[in-house]
Amino acid sequence: MLPFSYALRNLFRxxxxxxxxxxxxxxxxxxxxTACSLTSGxxxxxxxxxxxxxxxxxxxxxxxNVERSEILPSAAGIAETSLRGISAPLNQRAVSxxxxxxxxxxxxxxxRRQARVRGVTPKAFLTYPxxxxxxxxxxxxxxxxxxxxxxxxxxxxxxxxxxxxxxxIDGVAVSVSAVFAAPGTVMxxxxxxxxxxxxxxxxxxxxxxxxxxxxDAAFQDIDLFTKQRLDLELSAVRESxxxxxxxxxxxxxxxxxxxxxxxxxxxxxxxxxxxxxxxFASRIREMATLQAIGxxxxxxxxxxxxxxxxxxxxxxxxxxxxxxxxxxxxxxxxSIGSFILEVSPGVALTGLLTGSTLGLLGAxxxxxxxxxxxxxxxxxx
Amino acid sequence: xxxxxxxxxxxxxxxLLRHPLRTGFSAAGIAAGMFLFTSxxxxxxxxxxxxEVAAADTTxxxxxxxxxxxxxxxxxxxxxxxxxxxxxxxxxxxxxxxxNNCGASLDVVTFRGVPPGDLFRYxxxxxxxxxxxxxxxxxxxxxxxxxxxxxxxxxxxxxxxxAAGITVQVCxxxxxxxxxxxxxxxxxxxxxQQASRTGLGVVTQFNVRVESAALVEPVADRIDEEFRxxxxxxxxxxxxxxxxxxxxxxxxxxxxxxxxxxxxxxAVAGLVGNALLLIVRSRVREHALLRTLGYPDKAIGFLVLxxxxxxxxxxxxxxxGLAILLLNLKSxxxxxxxxxxxxxxxxxxxxxxxxxxxxxxxxxxxxxxWRALRSPIVENLRR
Numbered sequence: 001m002l003p004f005s006y007a008l009r010n011l012f013r014x015x016x017x018x019x020x021x022x023x024x025x026x027x028x029x030x031x032x033x034t035a036c037s038l039t040s041g042x043x044x045x046x047x048x049x050x051x052x053x054x055x056x057x058x059x060x061x062x063x064x065n066v067e068r069s070e071i072l073p074s075a076a077g078i079a080e081t082s083l084r085g086i087s088a089p090l091n092q093r094a095v096s097x098x099x100x101x102x103x104x105x106x107x108x109x110x111x112r113r114q115a116r117v118r119g120v121t122p123k124a125f126l127t128y129p130x131x132x133x134x135x136x137x138x139x140x141x142x143x144x145x146x147x148x149x150x151x152x153x154x155x156x157x158x159x160x161x162x163x164x165x166x167x168x169i170d171g172v173a174v175s176v177s178a179v180f181a182a183p184g185t186v187m188x189x190x191x192x193x194x195x196x197x198x199x200x201x202x203x204x205x206x207x208x209x210x211x212x213x214x215x216d217a218a219f220q221d222i223d224l225f226t227k228q229r230l231d232l233e234l235s236a237v238r239e240s241x242x243x244x245x246x247x248x249x250x251x252x253x254x255x256x257x258x259x260x261x262x263x264x265x266x267x268x269x270x271x272x273x274x275x276x277x278x279x280f281a282s283r284i285r286e287m288a289t290l291q292a293i294g295x296x297x298x299x300x301x302x303x304x305x306x307x308x309x310x311x312x313x314x315x316x317x318x319x320x321x322x323x324x325x326x327x328x329x330x331x332x333x334x335s336i337g338s339f340i341l342e343v344s345p346g347v348a349l350t351g352l353l354t355g356s357t358l359g360l361l362g363a364x365x366x367x368x369x370x371x372x373x374x375x376x377x378x379x380x381x
Numbered sequence: 382x383x384x385x386x387x388x389x390x391x392x393x394x395x396x397l398l399r400h401p402l403r404t405g406f407s408a409a410g411i412a413a414g415m416f417l418f419t420s421x422x423x424x425x426x427x428x429x430x431x432x433e434v435a436a437a438d439t440t441x442x443x444x445x446x447x448x449x450x451x452x453x454x455x456x457x458x459x460x461x462x463x464x465x466x467x468x469x470x471x472x473x474x475x476x477x478x479x480x481n482n483c484g485a486s487l488d489v490v491t492f493r494g495v496p497p498g499d500l501f502r503y504x505x506x507x508x509x510x511x512x513x514x515x516x517x518x519x520x521x522x523x524x525x526x527x528x529x530x531x532x533x534x535x536x537x538x539x540x541x542x543x544a545a546g547i548t549v550q551v552c553x554x555x556x557x558x559x560x561x562x563x564x565x566x567x568x569x570x571x572x573x574q575q576a577s578r579t580g581l582g583v584v585t586q587f588n589v590r591v592e593s594a595a596l597v598e599p600v601a602d603r604i605d606e607e608f609r610x611x612x613x614x615x616x617x618x619x620x621x622x623x624x625x626x627x628x629x630x631x632x633x634x635x636x637x638x639x640x641x642x643x644x645x646x647x648a649v650a651g652l653v654g655n656a657l658l659l660i661v662r663s664r665v666r667e668h669a670l671l672r673t674l675g676y677p678d679k680a681i682g683f684l685v686l687x688x689x690x691x692x693x694x695x696x697x698x699x700x701x702g703l704a705i706l707l708l709n710l711k712s713x714x715x716x717x718x719x720x721x722x723x724x725x726x727x728x729x730x731x732x733x734x735x736x737x738x739x740x741x742x743x744x745x746x747x748x749x750x751w752r753a754l755r756s757p758i759v760e761n762l763r764r
Binding site: 064246 | 403406409413414416417447453482488577612613629634641649651659662
């Protein structure tokens with residue numbers, strides 16, 4: 001075997017070429033890590049939003065989209081009194097009537113923004129136990145709760161959605177009473193308003209949905225209830241299934257992210273392959289000499305792979321450092337919410353695998369070309 | 382010198398063929414970059430077509446004031462009669478819009494419910510290219526599909542499909558000059574009102590065609606004035622301005638794609654530059670020999686530039702061609718809030734893509750060509 005120092009010294013024989021390889025592989029790895037972080041973040045936020053213990057009662061035929069759904073306001077009360085086995089912390093049954101409403105939100109000095117407003121009652125805190133008030137107090141009429149990432153989703157300065165801030169929904173002045181957190185869910189990008197206030201803004205009598213948190217009851221019990229009460233025209237959907245379907249809806253966007261990253265990365269990969277080919281091709285005689293003094297082709301190939309791996313893994317290290325410094329913790333937005341980008345173990349592993357694959361696959365064909373010629377021919381080249 | 386240019390270009394071609402692997406890698410990388418560039422450019426041009434108001438535009442959209450989502454814009458259908466009476470209005474059509482999801486994504490299904498007799502009166506330019514109008518008028522759950530939507534889903538007259546909680550039978554496929562028509566399914570208004578449970582008499586919007594472009598603004602003002610004190614006030618805008626405000630998320634995504642286009646351009650330039658630097662480096666002795674034989678510096682420079690241009694042309698044709706083929710075959714549609722953006726590549730995209738590939742390759746070849754000229758002959762001959 002050739003010593004590791006031989007591979008290392010060879011790398012520094014041409015610093016420009018080394019810089020090209022390290023820079024190229026860093027770019028490819030960073031692109032893959034970004035794509036992975038974006039797509040996994042999108043999937044994670046939708047996955048975390050839907051709890052398998054929560055069931056949505058939606059209007060029949062509107063199972064795909066809660067904004068489109070309309071159910072009778074009496075459905076919440078009927079479900080609460082008719083169903084057994086609903087979770088009841090503090091003797092309050094976790095049945096939350098809600099209106100999901102898309103409307104314009106206006107803040108002085110900024111163009112109006114499209115906002116997702118959820119009309120809730122205090123019972124919403126029973127169905128979403130992860131929701132916590134970070135600052136301020138529970139809202140009264142004319143007040144709203146702002147998710148801690150709503151400012152990012154609405155593209156507004158953060159301080160404009162803090163307790164005490166004033167804005168207009170549907171032309172009506174409201175003030176922010178509190179900021180809430182619902183870690184890792186799309187709710188953090190929403191505005192929550194009093195259900196009755198939202199009924200007035202939206203000029204609607206119907207609800208969008210009723211959310212139930214299961215205690216001893218099974219989903220089938222709720223499903224059976226909707227099938228027995230045909231007059232209510234309800235459909236029961238597990239919240240996790242609802243958001244699972246939403247994640248499917250956004251699958252083409254995730255695919256586009258991967259394809260785009262792959263297309264840009266392919267330029268760097270093919271450029272890197274060209275560079276490695278040129279680097280190894282100019283060393284055919286050197287490799288032949290080493291063979292002549294007794295080193296096997298396998299040992300030489302191993303050394304060339306080592307050389308390429310060191311360069312590509314250095315690029316991976318560079319990309320990982322960049323990702324931790326500039327990607328981790330940033331918020332990204334998509335259609336229904338914002339999420340925090342994470343350099344999770346999965347993302348880091350994707351980077352490491354990309355870097356290693358680049359190092360291996362980039363070196364092997366070039367090494368094959370370099371070591372394939374018969375010894376006398378290679379020595380004369 | 383000028384007479385020898387074709388021969389030098391042919392020599393550049395031969396040089397590329399002598400290194401098929403390197404040429405293949407470089408051309409493939411350029412093709413990938415130009416594929417992305419063309420896709421982004423198509424997206425941008427499609428958006429410009431959908432949002433840039435032209436002087437001849439005469440269509441207005443009447444929507445519920447302060448609303449942008451089809452699920453929340455609810456206007457009484459009887460507003461149509463009042464709008465029709467306004468001076469300058471040529472035709473008005475009430476539309477109920479139903480989508481499977483309001484978010485911005487591909488493959489969104491948009492139903493538009495219209496009074497059966499009004500569709501062709503409002504848009505006499507709409508033509509049925511497959512199926513029959515009689516069949517659509519005869520059955521309650523019939524649908525006329527925009528050509529792009531039918532192609533995307535592979536639907537033909539006689540097929541049934543369901544989306545957004547509604548099941549319909551395809552009666553025909555339409556071709557329309559209105560961009561929004563390409564990706565929708567037209568159904569009868571009463572059918573959609575009942576199927577969507579909003580109830581009879583409620584619609585999402587009115588599309589209004591005015592007599593002349595000069596009347597667009599005055600008529601929009603008159604309509605909003607008419608319903609200012611009504612229970613459901615309206616906001617009336619030209620169709621393209623309405624699209625620009627409503628499909629905000631979609632526009633954000635398309636705007637972001639500009640950075641991807643820039644990334645693609647940089648990747649192509651970097652790749653060509655890298656490939657040519659390697660070529661120049663591996664051909665130091667050969668170039669020195671040519672210069673010794675009397676070839677002027679310009680000829681050597683032209684040789685390097687030709688190789689760059691040929692690589693650019695090769696990768697450009699492959700990348701741009703593939704992108705246009707895919708975009709036109711797959712009939713992609715980007716939708717948001719019931720507004721659809723049909724992504725169609727036009728001949729201008731083809732020309733822009735090819736010109737960009739060539740220009741980028743030539744630009745990226747300048748430095749390697751300069752390096753080839755500046756290297757000392759004697760030293761290079763000894764290598």
